[in-house]
Amino acid sequence: MTVVGAASAEAASGAEHVTEPVAYDAILLASFGGPEGQDDVIPFLRNVTRGRGIPEERLEEVAHHYRAFGGISPINDQNRELKAALEAELARRGIDLPLLWGNRNWDPYLRDALTEANERGFTKLIAIGTSAYSSYSSCRQYREDYAIALAETGLEGQISIDKVRQFFDHPGFVEPFIEGVTQGLRDVAARGIAPEKTHVLFATHSIPTADAEKSGPQGNAYQAQHLAVAEVVMLASEAADVPHSLVYQSRSGPPSMPWLEPDINDAMRELAASGTEAFVIVPLGFVSDHMEVKWDLDTEALETSEELGTFAVRVPTPGVHAKYVTGLIDLVMERINGTPTEERPALTELGPWFDVCRPGCCENVRLGFKPALAGVLP
Numbered sequence: 001m002t003v004v005g006a007a008s009a010e011a012a013s014g015a016e017h018v019t020e021p022v023a024y025d026a027i028l029l030a031s032f033g034g035p036e037g038q039d040d041v042i043p044f045l046r047n048v049t050r051g052r053g054i055p056e057e058r059l060e061e062v063a064h065h066y067r068a069f070g071g072i073s074p075i076n077d078q079n080r081e082l083k084a085a086l087e088a089e090l091a092r093r094g095i096d097l098p099l100l101w102g103n104r105n106w107d108p109y110l111r112d113a114l115t116e117a118n119e120r121g122f123t124k125l126i127a128i129g130t131s132a133y134s135s136y137s138s139c140r141q142y143r144e145d146y147a148i149a150l151a152e153t154g155l156e157g158q159i160s161i162d163k164v165r166q167f168f169d170h171p172g173f174v175e176p177f178i179e180g181v182t183q184g185l186r187d188v189a190a191r192g193i194a195p196e197k198t199h200v201l202f203a204t205h206s207i208p209t210a211d212a213e214k215s216g217p218q219g220n221a222y223q224a225q226h227l228a229v230a231e232v233v234m235l236a237s238e239a240a241d242v243p244h245s246l247v248y249q250s251r252s253g254p255p256s257m258p259w260l261e262p263d264i265n266d267a268m269r270e271l272a273a274s275g276t277e278a279f280v281i282v283p284l285g286f287v288s289d290h291m292e293v294k295w296d297l298d299t300e301a302l303e304t305s306e307e308l309g310t311f312a313v314r315v316p317t318p319g320v321h322a323k324y325v326t327g328l329i330d331l332v333m334e335r336i337n338g339t340p341t342e343e344r345p346a347l348t349e350l351g352p353w354f355d356v357c358r359p360g361c362c363e364n365v366r367l368g369f370k371p372a373l374a375g376v377l378p
């Protein structure tokens with residue numbers, strides 16, 4: 001088996017999850033990127049959707065979301081804040097690791113971060129992607145884009161990029177949601193609405209069902225991970241008597257292509273028709289309040305609730321919550337230290353997830369095979 005990157009996947013033992021310790025010399029904070037003014041909106045959308053078969057009407061619709069926010073995506077400032085918080089946490093813990101920030105779809109690009117890494121003499125990077133789950137869009141596409149950025153800068157063979165494990169069930173990611181759901185349920189109870197008339201909606205990004213089927217090494221990991229985390233959150237929020245479900249948002253492909261359902265707004269209408277009076281909306285699939293949260297939840301879903309005459313609260317995303325920031329640095333340190341599986345925190349039985357992605361993990365059958373870093377080659 002061939003492994004791309006500094007980490008040797010199977011180690012000597014054949015252990016599936018954990019790599020040998022690696023002396024990384026910088027962290028790469030890798031994110032989606034977003035426009036920072038009206039003139040950026042269309043070029044940004046073209047970058048994201050190139051070759052994806054997204055209908056023109058959908059692009060116009062999404063452009064309108066950005067336009068309503070002055071053409072500025074909230075995601076960039078959130079990443080600037082996250083970068084500052086991670087640097088402060090590194091300093092607090094006396095860890096001497098520089099942090100570079102690069103995006104897949106907008107300035108500062110991944111290639112800019114790699115150029116800077118090269119100028120500063122860094123050769124072994126560990127990436128933190130701002131995405132917690134396994135699927136083509138939320139994991140493999142990041143890995144492909146690392147490979148593309150290395151090719152674009154001509155730094156293949158000179159810089160290696162590994163990534164921290166997908167962190168959907170890391171306590172640093174999950175605990176902020178537990179706090180949020182606990183508080184959200186209190187807000188609902190304070191209005192005198194009974195638990196059985198309350199519904200917790202765990203919302204995540206819809207993806208094509210074909211991608212969902214291929215997510216993770218054995219497939220269907222995307223939904224399984226969300227469902228497992230939702231159970232943990234419900235139990236920890238002492239809300240076992242409150243009904244909950246996993247719902248989807250931000251669908252974008254052509255109507256002929258099946259994507260994960262139900263849409264959050266459809267689910268809300270159906271639940272309200274059968275007696276639900278309050279919703280606790282949990283943006284379980286997202287790490288910060290970017291456009292999908294601001295528009296699809298805070299604008300559309302809250303409007304739907306208003307139409308239905310129900311009460312709704314939207315739980316915060318991890319953002320720069322101290323537990324999340326600490327957790328991300330812990331994820332880097334477990335790689336530097338080569339922490340064994342049994343000492344790695346994971347709140348579901350699915351984890352701790354793999355350091356190095358398995359062959360065929362999160363493939364995209366529509367777009368076909370592209371080289372990806374931080375994985376075992378087939």
Ligand SMILES: CC1=C(CCC(=O)O)c2cc3nc(cc4[nH]c(cc5[nH]c(cc1n2)c(C)c5CCC(=O)O)c(CCC(=O)O)c4C)C(CCC(=O)O)=C3C
Nearest residue numbers: 032034048052062073074075131137138205207252290291
């Ligand atoms: C699973 C998933 C995440 C969560 C994981 C992660 O966070 O990475 C995510 C995040 C994000 N998606 C974002 C923006 C967009 N996503 C699009 C399109 C798509 N997303 C998809 C999936 C996901 N997307 C898919 C399957 C498509 C179809 C095209 C394709 O097959 O690739 C489009 C094109 C227009 C449209 O079709 O909506 C835009 C503008 C932003 C930035 C927001 C901001 O600016 O604040 C963020 C964080």
Ligand SMILES: [Fe+2]
Nearest residue numbers: 137205250292
């Ligand atoms: Fe997206």
